[in-house]
Amino acid sequence: MKFVLNTGRSVPQGAAVEHKGTEVYRTVSSACFLNPVDMMLLGIENGERVRVTTPAGHIVLTACPAEGVTQGECFVTIGPYANHIISSETHGTGMPDFKSQRVDVEPTEEPLKSVGELMEEIGGLRYDSA
Amino acid sequence: MIVRDVICPFCGCLCDDLELETEGGRIVKVQNGCSLAEATFISDTRLPAPIRRTETGWEEISYDEAIRETAEILQDADRPLLYGWSSTHGEAQSIGVHIAERIGAVIDNTSTVCHGPSILAIQEVGHPGCTLGQVKNRADVIIYWGCNPIEAHPRHMSRYTTYATGFFVPDARRERTVIVVDTRRTDTAGIADEFVQVEHGGDYAVLSALRAIVRGKASVIPAKVAGVAKEQLIRIAEICKNAKFGAIFFGLGLTMSRGKYKNVRNAIELTDALNRHTKFVISPLRGHGNVYGSNEVFTWMTGYPFAVDFARGIAFYNPGETTAVDILRRGECDAALIVASDPGANFPRAAAAHLAKIPTVVIDPHVNATTALSRIHIPCTAAGIDAAGTAYRMDGVPIRLKKVIDRGYPDDAEILKKIYDLLNGGMGP
Amino acid sequence: MTEIRVKNACVIDPIRGINGEIMDIAIRDGRIVESVSDRAEVIDAGRCLTLPGGIDSHTHVSGTKVNFGRYMSPEDMRAGRTKRKGKMHVTSGYYVPTTFGNSYRYSAMGYTTLLEGAMAPLEARHTHEEFTATPHQDMLANTLFDGNWAVMDAVREKDVRKTAAVVAWTLKAARGYGIKLTNPGGTEAWGWGEDLTGIQEMVPHFAVTPAEIITTMMRANELLGLPHSVHLHCNNLGKPGNYQTTLDTFDIVPDLNPDRQTLYATHVQFHAYGGGTWKNICSRAEDITRSINSKSQIVIDMGQIMFGRTMTMTADGPMEFNLHCLHNNKWSNHDVELETGSGIIPVTYSKKSAVNCIMWAIGLELALLTKNPWQCLLETDNPNGAPFVKYPEIIGLLMSKRYRDEECATLHAETEKRTSLCALERELDWHDIAVMTRAGQAKALGIVSQGKGHLGIGAEADIAIYPIRTDSVDPAREYRKVVEGFQKTRYTIKRGRVVSRDGEIIVDGANATFWVDAKVPEDLMMENDPEFIKRFEQFYTVRMSNYPVQDVYLPRGRRIETEAFT
Numbered sequence A: 001m002k003f004v005l006n007t008g009r010s011v012p013q014g015a016a017v018e019h020k021g022t023e024v025y026r027t028v029s030s031a032c033f034l035n036p037v038d039m040m041l042l043g044i045e046n047g048e049r050v051r052v053t054t055p056a057g058h059i060v061l062t063a064c065p066a067e068g069v070t071q072g073e074c075f076v077t078i079g080p081y082a083n084h085i086i087s088s089e090t091h092g093t094g095m096p097d098f099k100s101q102r103v104d105v106e107p108t109e110e111p112l113k114s115v116g117e118l119m120e121e122i123g124g125l126r127y128d129s130a
Numbered sequence B: 001m002i003v004r005d006v007i008c009p010f011c012g013c014l015c016d017d018l019e020l021e022t023e024g025g026r027i028v029k030v031q032n033g034c035s036l037a038e039a040t041f042i043s044d045t046r047l048p049a050p051i052r053r054t055e056t057g058w059e060e061i062s063y064d065e066a067i068r069e070t071a072e073i074l075q076d077a078d079r080p081l082l083y084g085w086s087s088t089h090g091e092a093q094s095i096g097v098h099i100a101e102r103i104g105a106v107i108d109n110t111s112t113v114c115h116g117p118s119i120l121a122i123q124e125v126g127h128p129g130c131t132l133g134q135v136k137n138r139a140d141v142i143i144y145w146g147c148n149p150i151e152a153h154p155r156h157m158s159r160y161t162t163y164a165t166g167f168f169v170p171d172a173r174r175e176r177t178v179i180v181v182d183t184r185r186t187d188t189a190g191i192a193d194e195f196v197q198v199e200h201g202g203d204y205a206v207l208s209a210l211r212a213i214v215r216g217k218a219s220v221i222p223a224k225v226a227g228v229a230k231e232q233l234i235r236i237a238e239i240c241k242n243a244k245f246g247a248i249f250f251g252l253g254l255t256m257s258r259g260k261y262k263n264v265r266n267a268i269e270l271t272d273a274l275n276r277h278t279k280f281v282i283s284p285l286r287g288h289g290n291v292y293g294s295n296e297v298f299t300w301m302t303g304y305p306f307a308v309d310f311a312r313g314i315a316f317y318n319p320g321e322t323t324a325v326d327i328l329r330r331g332e333c334d335a336a337l338i339v340a341s342d343p344g345a346n347f348p349r350a351a352a353a354h355l356a357k358i359p360t361v362v363i364d365p366h367v368n369a370t371t372a373l374s375r376i377h378i379p380c381t382a383a384g385i386d387a388a389g390t391a392y393r394m395d396g397v398p399i400r401l402k403k404v405i406d407r408g409y410p411d412d413a414e415i416l417k418k419i420y421d422l423l424n425g426g427m428g429p
Numbered sequence C: 001m002t003e004i005r006v007k008n009a010c011v012i013d014p015i016r017g018i019n020g021e022i023m024d025i026a027i028r029d030g031r032i033v034e035s036v037s038d039r040a041e042v043i044d045a046g047r048c049l050t051l052p053g054g055i056d057s058h059t060h061v062s063g064t065k066v067n068f069g070r071y072m073s074p075e076d077m078r079a080g081r082t083k084r085k086g087k088m089h090v091t092s093g094y095y096v097p098t099t100f101g102n103s104y105r106y107s108a109m110g111y112t113t114l115l116e117g118a119m120a121p122l123e124a125r126h127t128h129e130e131f132t133a134t135p136h137q138d139m140l141a142n143t144l145f146d147g148n149w150a151v152m153d154a155v156r157e158k159d160v161r162k163t164a165a166v167v168a169w170t171l172k173a174a175r176g177y178g179i180k181l182t183n184p185g186g187t188e189a190w191g192w193g194e195d196l197t198g199i200q201e202m203v204p205h206f207a208v209t210p211a212e213i214i215t216t217m218m219r220a221n222e223l224l225g226l227p228h229s230v231h232l233h234c235n236n237l238g239k240p241g242n243y244q245t246t247l248d249t250f251d252i253v254p255d256l257n258p259d260r261q262t263l264y265a266t267h268v269q270f271h272a273y274g275g276g277t278w279k280n281i282c283s284r285a286e287d288i289t290r291s292i293n294s295k296s297q298i299v300i301d302m303g304q305i306m307f308g309r310t311m312t313m314t315a316d317g318p319m320e321f322n323l324h325c326l327h328n329n330k331w332s333n334h335d336v337e338l339e340t341g342s343g344i345i346p347v348t349y350s351k352k353s354a355v356n357c358i359m360w361a362i363g364l365e366l367a368l369l370t371k372n373p374w375q376c377l378l379e380t381d382n383p384n385g386a387p388f389v390k391y392p393e394i395i396g397l398l399m400s401k402r403y404r405d406e407e408c409a410t411l412h413a414e415t416e417k418r419t420s421l422c423a424l425e426r427e428l429d430w431h432d433i434a435v436m437t438r439a440g441q442a443k444a445l446g447i448v449s450q451g452k453g454h455l456g457i458g459a460e461a462d463i464a465i466y467p468i469r470t471d472s473v474d475p476a477r478e479y480r481k482v483v484e485g486f487q488k489t490r491y492t493i494k495r496g497r498v499v500s501r502d503g504e505i506i507v508d509g510a511n512a513t514f515w516v517d518a519k520v521p522e523d524l525m526m527e528n529d530p531e532f533i534k535r536f537e538q539f540y541t542v543r544m545s546n547y548p549v550q551d552v553y554l555p556r557g558r559r560i561e562t563e564a565f566t
Helices: A011-015 A023-029 A036-042 A115-121 B035-042 B063-076 B090-103 B116-125 B132-138 B203-214 B230-241 B261-274 B291-302 B324-329 B349-357 B369-373 B412-426 C064-071 C074-079 C099-108 C121-132 C149-156 C160-174 C186-192 C210-223 C243-251 C285-293 C317-327 C354-369 C388-399 C401-408 C414-418 C430-445 C479-487 C530-539
Strands: A002-008 A031-034 A049-054 A057-065 A073-077 A101-107 B002-006 B018-023 B026-031 B051-053 B058-060 B080-084 B106-109 B128-130 B141-145 B177-182 B194-197 B245-250 B279-284 B335-339 B360-363 B376-378 B389-392 B398-401 C003-013 C018-028 C031-033 C041-044 C049-052 C054-059 C111-119 C138-144 C178-182 C230-233 C263-265 C298-301 C308-314 C332-335 C343-349 C463-465 C491-494 C497-501 C513-519 C557-563
Touching (some): A023 A073, A023 A115, A031 A036, B051 B063, B063 B335, B063 B360, B063 B376, B063 B412, B080 B324, B090 B291, B090 B335, B090 B389, B116 C064, B128 B132, B132 B245, B132 B279, B132 C186, B132 C530, B141 B230, B194 B230, B203 B261, B261 B279, B291 B389, B291 C064, B291 C099, B360 B369, B360 B412, C003 C463, C003 C491, C049 C430, C064 C121, C064 C343, C111 C121, C138 C160, C149 C160, C160 C178, C160 C210, C160 C513, C178 C210, C186 C317, C210 C230, C285 C354, C317 C332, C317 C343, C354 C388, C388 C401
Parallel strands (some): A031 A057, B128 B279, B128 C332, B335 B360, C178 C230, C263 C298, C513 C557
Antiparallel strands (some): A031 A073, A049 A057, B018 B026, B051 B058, B389 B398, C018 C031, C308 C343, C332 C343, C491 C497
C-alpha cells in the first residue's frame, strides 16, 4: 500500500536521543504509526512488522495504531530508521523531504535491525559501550 | 548540593528555572524540568575517552593523539565539512568558524535540516517576531502550525503561551484561544480550541486562503481548501483579526513538507497581513538548545546563518549547493568534523553513508549514530551540564548556560582551540 | 614597554585648544606622555592632519537587531565581501557589515571608539559578544529604557529616586553606558500595534506620557551622575510635521549639568519635517536650529541620509512598520518584553524622490545652521541614514559650497523650494570637522576624563593620521581630496599600537568596553526590593539571577563608578 511518510519528534524519542544504542531508542524510533483502518487494510495487528520501501532503500519497522494519523499517512519519529529510506534530494533547498517521502508499505516477517546494524550497512562500525 | 536557576540546554525553550540536586559529582534530581530535561541531566552517559577506529574494532587513544590526527585530517583535506554546532555553546561555535575560515572549509549547522527553510523565507520577506515574554504577557490568540510542542517543546505552553500567566492575561488559559494546524491529530491538537486538519502538503494553500480572507477576498475561496472547510477558514481568520495580540509558532510541518521555505514565507506574509488589523507575531520553534546561537555566531562573523563556504577565501552562501546534505550527497567533501550533532541518525541514508567513506571526526560528549561512521570520536563536556557558555533561546534571548558538575572532560572549545593552533602553524614539518 | 614618537604631526585637538600646530606626540604603553626615549619607534606624519581617534556617538553595529539585519540580507552580505588577508578575517556586508567588517572599515577611517546606538538589557549579552568581535574600537552601549515597565511605573509615581534606582540596577546588569530612549512610550504602545502621536499622549495601560518619561529620566540621569546625558530618539520620527514634536521636546529640557548637555537628541534630520503630508513635506531645520542655538543644554547629531540603498534598524518598531507599509520591502520586527521594540527594513534613498532630497538637504542644513559645532555632531545613524563609510563624503559637503551646489543641481526640483540648503554659504573648517567627529562626541559622551577625544598628556593614545596636508589643500574647491583623505588614514593608532596602515589592519585587536556602575544607597538597590523582584520573576521569561551580564563577557571591561544622589 502506498503512503506518505511523515517524521517528527516525540518525548520518548527525545528522552532517548543520546542513547541511540539502547533497546528503548530502537523501540521508539522504529515504530511506524498508522491509522487503525489502514492497519486493517494491510492485515496487520499492533506490534507486527512492516517493510517500508522507497527508491532509496527499505527498512523494517513495527506497526502501531494511532487514531490521530490520517489514512494514507504513516508517522515515524526522526532518526536513522526513517532516514534509511528518505531520499537525500533537497530540490536546491538543503532540506530533504523528511515529511513528504512517498513509501510502499507491506507486512513482513523480517526482523528489526539495530541502529548499529543500520550504520554498518552504510559502511560504519558500531561502537559498543558499557 | 542544590543548584538553582539552572538552564536546560536540550531544546530551544532554554528553560532557566530548573533546580538540580547534585551528589558525588553527579546530578541526581531535576525539579521543574520536563522529561527531556530529566533525561538530559540524569541519564547522561558519556564516552569515557577518545577512540579511533581500527581494522577490527575501536581503540582508545590519548587526547593529544586524537587532536593531532584531527588537525592532520583537516589540513590534508581539499574540501572539509565542519557540521553540527547546535548543542554546544557560542564560544565553541566561534572557534569552529575560525577553523573553517583558516582551512577554506564549509561550515554548516543543524538549521540545514530543521529551520533552514525558515531562514530562507526570512531572507525573502523578513521576520515579524518578538521575545517570548511579549507572548506570555499579551497574547490572547496562540496558533501552533505544523508543530507539536507537547512532544518536542513540552514546557513551551506552560512557560510562554497557553498556560502562562501574563501581565495582561492573568487568567491564562481561560483568556486564550488556541488554534492548532496539523496533518495529524497530535496531543497538542487535543488541547486546541480549534483544530485545523490539513491534507498533506496543503499548508501553502491554506495559508493563501487565510491571507485572501484577511484581505477581504473570501469570495474567491472554494468550499474546501486542502481538506479544510471554508467555514472553518473564515472562523479562524475572524479569530485572528479580532485578537488583541496573536502569536503564530511553527515548526517542521512547514519547513519539511512540500513547498518548504515557501510555506514559511506564506505564513510570514499572513502575519504581515494581520498586522494591518491588529498585533501579530510569528516565530519558529527552534529544535536544538543552541541552534539559534550557531545562526547568530555564524552571522556576525561571516554574514550568513548557515551553509557557509570558505573555499574561495570569502564567505560564500548558497543553500542547495553549500548545505551539508547536498555536499555529502554529491560526495563532495573529503573530510568531516562533526560537532555536537548526529547527522548519522538525522541525515538521509545516502548523505550519512558518505561520512563513512571519508575521514570523519566526531567531537561530542555522547556516543551517537555518527560514532559508528567516524574514524575518531573525541568526548568533551556537555554545554549546560559540565561546561558554561552562551546559548541563544529560540527567540534570540542570550542566556549563559551553567557548569553544574565537573566530570573531568575537556571543554570542546578547548579541543577546537588546540586544533586551530595546530592548523595555524603548530604542526611542525 | 612600547614607545612610539609621532613626529611632524599637524595636530588639531579642539579640547586642548590646538588648531593646526606641527608637533610631536610621544606615546608610551598606550598613553600619551611628555617624551619618549631614543629607542622609540618613529612615525613621520609628514605634516599631515593628525587628530584624536574618531568617536562615533551613535551607530548600530552590534546586537540582536543588527544581526537580524545581516542575516535577513544575504544580498547585502555579498555586496560588501572581502577575502581573508593577513590579520584580517573575511568580511561581508556593505550596509550592515559583519563585526570584523565594521571594525576594519571604521579603523581604516581612523575611528577608535564607538557607542552602540541601542541595546536592550534583556539581550545585552549578545551586544557584548559582538563588541568582543569588533576588536579595534573601544565600545560603549546605549541602553534602552523607552518601554521599560519598572521605569514607567516609577515615572507614574513621580518618583525620580526610584526611577534612578531602576536605571542604576539595569545599567549594571546590562553593563551599559547610558540611558537611551527611543520613541519613549511608543515602543510599549507598539506591543499592541499602536503608537503615540505626541509627547503629551498617554501610553496605554501605563498612564504616563513621553514628556514625563523624558523629564523624569533627565533628572534621574543627573541624580546618578552618569557621564553621558539622556540620549533621545524623539517621538514621531519620520512623520511630516514632526518638527513640532521635536521643538516641544526641546522646550522641556532644563539645564542640569555645567559640564555637558542635559539632552543628546539623535539623528535630528528625521525629526525636522514641516508640512503635514508626503506631498507638502518641507524642511524645518531653521526652527530646530534656532531652538538649539538658544539652548546650550542640548546637543544633537545630524542623522544625515545619503543616496543609495541602506538598511534601517531602530528600536522604533511602529516607525519601521510604517516604513514597511510605504515601501513594501521585507520587514523584521522584534519587540523585547518589558523593555522596548525594534524593526528592520531595507530602504533606498533616491534623488528622484522629492522627499528623499529634502531629507538629504535637512541633515546638511542642521550642521550649517547650528552655530556651535560642539552642538551638532556628524552622524548618519549608521546604517539608517547611510553606512558610516560615507562620512568622508559628508565632510566634503560640509566644507565645500561648490560640492553642495554640484550635488544640488542633480536633485529633485522641489528641493530648492522646500529647503534653504542651496542658499547657505557657510563652509565648515578643519577644526569644526575635528569637533564634529571626535572632540564633540568625547565631550557629549563624558569620556574626556577617560582620556578620549584629545591628545593631552595622560590621554589614551588613540590617534588618526590622515593623508591630508591642510596647508596645501583648499577644502572648498578640492573636496575630492578631502573625501579621499578622510576615507583612509595613513596610520590609525589605538592605545599606542598601530592597528591600521593605509586601510590594512595589521594586528589583532584587544578592545575595551566602558560601562557605568552607579552606586545607589542600599535602600534603593533593586536587588533588595521585594516588589521589583516579584514583578521581575512574574513577567520576564528569564530568572532575575540569570539576567545580568557576567564578567566573562567583558574581558577588558572598564568600569566607571559614579556616586549617585550626591
